[in-house]
Amino acid sequence: MIETVFRCDELPRADRFDFWREQMAKLMAPMEMSTEHTADFRGQVRILEVGPAHVWPTKFHPMTFRRTPKLIRQSDPELYHFSFLEGANLQVSQAREEAAHSAGGLYVVDTSRPYDCVAFGGPPQGVGLEIPKALIPVPHDRIDRLLARPIPGSEGVGALLTGFLSRLSADSGSYRPSDGPRLGAVLVDLATALLAHAAESEDAVPPETRQRTLFLRVRNFIQRNLHDPQLTPAAVAAAHHISVSYLHRLFRAEETTVSAWIRQQRLDRVRRDLDDPGLSAVPLHELAARRGFSHPAVFSRAFRAAYGMPPSDYRQLALRSRAPDAPPWRPARGEPRRQASSLPERPAGVIDRQCTLPCS
Structure with a gap:
C-alpha cells in the first residue's frame, strides 16, 4: 500500500491551520474550515491508498467543516466518505438530516451534496474511508436516506468494517503494495454490504459480494x-x-x-x-x-x-x-x-x- 503522512506540529504555530486547510482541500475535497485553535492548531493524517479506496487515520483539534454548493461545483471527487469515530463528538448534517455522533459511532456523507460537520469537546480521532460512488451498487436514493445518520458500528457488518479499518490502520506497515487491490476489494464489499443492510437493499448487492461478506462474517x-x-x-x-x-x-x-x-x-x-x-x-x-x-x-x-x-x-x-x-x-x-x-x-x-x- 502507498501511505502518505502529514502533520503540522513541526510548523510555526501561525502557519499550522492554513497548512492543514490547504492539504485537506487537495487530498479530500475543497471545504470551508474554521477553528478556535488557530493559535496552537495540531493535526495529523495518514492516507492509505488501498486499491480504489482511501483510508484516513486522523486526529486534530476541534473545528468546523463545510462543503458548499460552490465548492462542489469547483471540484467533486464523487465519493462516499465513511467516518468511524474512535474518540470524538461531532454534529453532522446533510440531506436535511442532522445527527450527533460520539466515540464508537459510524456515519457516511456524500461529497456531491452539501454538508456541515462540527467537532467539539476533545480532539476528534478516528478513521475515515473514501470509496468512489460508482463502485457501490446500492441504489443512491436508498443511500440518501442514510446520509449523516448514525449507523451501527459495533455489531454485524458494521463491526466487521470498523474492526477492519482499525486493524488496517494499526498494521499498515506490514503490507506490501501488491496487497492494496485485494484489501481494497474487501473494503468495497464490506461498505456495500453495510449500506445495503442499513438501507434494506440486500437485493441490490451482487451475489459474489454477499458471499464474500458472509465468508468474512x-x-x-x-x-x-x-x-x-x-x-x-x-x-x-x-x-x-x-x-x-x-x-x-x-x-x-x-x-x-x-x-x-x-x-x-x-x-x-x-x-x-x-x-x-x-x-x-x-x-x-x-x-x-x-x-x-x-x-x-x-x-x-x-x-x-x-x-x-x-x-x-x-x-x-x-x-x-x-x-x-x-x-x-x-x-x-x-x-x-x-x-x-x-x-x-x-x-x-x-x-x-x-x-x-x-x-x-
Whole structure:
C-alpha cells in the first residue's frame, strides 16, 4: 500500500491551520474550515491508498467543516466518505438530516451534496474511508436516506468494517503494495454490504459480494468463539442460518475444510500463548482448554503434527530464545535434537496476523 503522512506540529504555530486547510482541500475535497485553535492548531493524517479506496487515520483539534454548493461545483471527487469515530463528538448534517455522533459511532456523507460537520469537546480521532460512488451498487436514493445518520458500528457488518479499518490502520506497515487491490476489494464489499443492510437493499448487492461478506462474517465468528469446544461446522452454519454444505462451499476456495481451519486457528492461538513469557506459568492443558481443546492428548498430537515438536518443547525453546545467556536447550527424551537458534517454521499459509479480518 502507498501511505502518505502529514502533520503540522513541526510548523510555526501561525502557519499550522492554513497548512492543514490547504492539504485537506487537495487530498479530500475543497471545504470551508474554521477553528478556535488557530493559535496552537495540531493535526495529523495518514492516507492509505488501498486499491480504489482511501483510508484516513486522523486526529486534530476541534473545528468546523463545510462543503458548499460552490465548492462542489469547483471540484467533486464523487465519493462516499465513511467516518468511524474512535474518540470524538461531532454534529453532522446533510440531506436535511442532522445527527450527533460520539466515540464508537459510524456515519457516511456524500461529497456531491452539501454538508456541515462540527467537532467539539476533545480532539476528534478516528478513521475515515473514501470509496468512489460508482463502485457501490446500492441504489443512491436508498443511500440518501442514510446520509449523516448514525449507523451501527459495533455489531454485524458494521463491526466487521470498523474492526477492519482499525486493524488496517494499526498494521499498515506490514503490507506490501501488491496487497492494496485485494484489501481494497474487501473494503468495497464490506461498505456495500453495510449500506445495503442499513438501507434494506440486500437485493441490490451482487451475489459474489454477499458471499464474500458472509465468508468474512463466518471467519470472524469462528475467531471469536475458538474457546468453545462445541464450535463445529454444524454450529457455525446454524449461527449464520445456512446449511453445512453451503458452509463447506464457502471454504472450498480457501483450499481447506471448515474443521481444519478451526483447528489451525486454535493451534495458532495456543502457539502465540506459548511464545508469551507472561503465560509461562500457565499449565499446557489450561492454555489448550482456553482455545477449545478439551482433550490434552488430542491437542498435543495436533500441535506436534503442525509444528514438528510437542508443545512443552516449543514453550521451552520459545522462552530460551529470549534469554541469550541461558544454557543450550535440550530436547525431551526420545525427541530428535534441533537447532535452538530459531523456532520451527509454521505450516504454509499460517501467519501471526489475519490481514483480511480483525482478530479478537
